Structure formats: C-alpha cells, structure tokens
Amino acid sequence: MSGISMGSGKNEHDLILEMQKDLRDAAIKHFGCHDPVFKNGKEAEKALHRFFNWYDSSYAIPAIGMTPDEAWEKRHGSRKETLHPKLDMIYDATEVGIIFDEEAGMGIAPDYGFVKMLLEGEKETIKNADALVRDIVKGLLLPPHILKKLLRKNEVRAVRVFGRVYPQVRTADDLDRLMKKHQREWDIPPKPGIKPVHTADDGAVSSEEG
Incomplete structure (x- = not known):
C-alpha cells in the first residue's frame, strides 16, 4: 500500500x-x-x-x-x-486485531479480540482473564497509546477488571500508576x-x- x-x-x-x-x-x-x-x-x-x-x-x-x-x-x-x-509470522495467532489509529498509524495485534472482550464485552470475566490482565500490564499485547484509549472508554470497568488482579488498583489514577510502573513508554506520545x-x-x- x-x-x-x-x-x-x-x-x-x-x-x-x-x-x-x-x-x-x-x-x-x-x-x-x-x-x-x-x-x-x-x-x-x-x-x-x-x-x-x-x-x-x-x-x-x-x-x-x-x-x-x-x-x-x-x-x-x-x-x-x-x-x-x-502476516505469515502470526497465521496461527487468534483474535487478531487490525488497528487503524489517526496518531499511531496501522498496527496488527494478536489476542486483541480477547482484550476487547475483557474491557468492552458483555462479561467482565473471560477464560484466562488474570493471565491476560498481567500480560496487558507488562505491555506484551498492545502499545501504550492504543491501550490507553481502550481503558479510557470505560474507566470504571477497567478499574474493576484490573483491580481483581492488582488489589491496589481502586481508581483510574491507581491504574495509571500501575501502567507507568510497568511500561516505561506509557506517557510517551506515539510515533506516526x-x-x-x-x-x-x-x-x-x-x-x-x-
């Protein structure tokens, strides 16, 4: 393209x-x-x-x-x-998202569907939810800019979801501090x-x- x-x-x-x-x-x-x-x-x-x-x-x-x-x-x-x-390197990956963002461009994210289910789906708990939350916090699934947008769509729900795994998370500010602790680029604007x-x-x- x-x-x-x-x-x-x-x-x-x-x-x-x-x-x-x-x-x-x-x-x-x-x-x-x-x-x-x-x-x-x-x-x-x-x-x-x-x-x-x-x-x-x-x-x-x-x-x-x-x-x-x-x-x-x-x-x-x-x-x-x-x-x-x-995308042959991820042919076997599941729930693959293609994300088009006006600030970061286009990205490919395996397991993105699971992240969306957890943060936006009908149920707040899914299979292997705790492991998924830990991977999200470690920055293994999504770049910070994209994750921030997902979390801010429904901060109350995000706090509940992450608070089940990280009890110190009780507010949106707590969640933000958790992300900053584990992701050094959390506050760095995305590159085009x-x-x-x-x-x-x-x-x-x-x-x-x-």
Whole structure:
C-alpha cells in the first residue's frame, strides 16, 4: 500500500497525521470500525489485502478528491503496485486485531479480540482473564497509546477488571500508576506509523506504512 495526501502549506508531520486519519476513516467505511478482529492471522491477512485493494482503487481521499491510484498515476505517469502486507509470522495467532489509529498509524495485534472482550464485552470475566490482565500490564499485547484509549472508554470497568488482579488498583489514577510502573513508554506520545518516502514542493507526500 502506498498512500498520498496533498495539503499546501502543511508540514510533513501534519500531512502524515492527515494521511493516517484518512486511512482510519477508510477503515471505518470498509470494516464498519477502526479496529476489526479476525479469528486468526491468515484471515486478517486476507482482509487486509482486500482492504488495500479497495482503498487504493476506490477510496477518494477527501483532501484531493482522488483515489491513491489516481493520485499516484497523476504524479508519476504510471500505475503503482498495491503492496500486500504479509502476516505469515502470526497465521496461527487468534483474535487478531487490525488497528487503524489517526496518531499511531496501522498496527496488527494478536489476542486483541480477547482484550476487547475483557474491557468492552458483555462479561467482565473471560477464560484466562488474570493471565491476560498481567500480560496487558507488562505491555506484551498492545502499545501504550492504543491501550490507553481502550481503558479510557470505560474507566470504571477497567478499574474493576484490573483491580481483581492488582488489589491496589481502586481508581483510574491507581491504574495509571500501575501502567507507568510497568511500561516505561506509557506517557510517551506515539510515533506516526506512516514513514514518509518523499515530500515534494507542492506539499504532496508519498508514503509507506511502517
């Protein structure tokens, strides 16, 4: 996948954030949400390929009124090849989430579905919940920025869920302190997931998803 966004007068960082927001909005339009979950890595890979085929050929980027394919052809005079991310290293992983975030870009998260069940599902307890909570706290499942967003959607529930494993957690502030203790990057803003390849004088940026 290679996205293009244009915005005269904007710096490179702002353009990248704009591109990531476009990608997130496209994901919501295509999947119905910004963080779809698939039963395994192979299914996630297939879904990702379908998404980027659709995104490059059919999604009109609001800022320029063209699809990524059209913008690329206009700039380079030829059609580009859609890149298909490979997820073969996690084919056997379960409940794999594809997360599109306007600040951090796109990420792949095995077991993301279990985390969402725990924090947003109908029941607050699931199989192996205690082990899952410990892995979350250790930073083994999600980057801090994404985890923060999940926790803040329902802080009262998050406190209950984590408090069952960590009795010192009685408030949202307690939970925040717990995360800071175990995750050194808890308060560090995320780096954009899109890596700029070239910035032109006219404000156009071509990119690759990191």
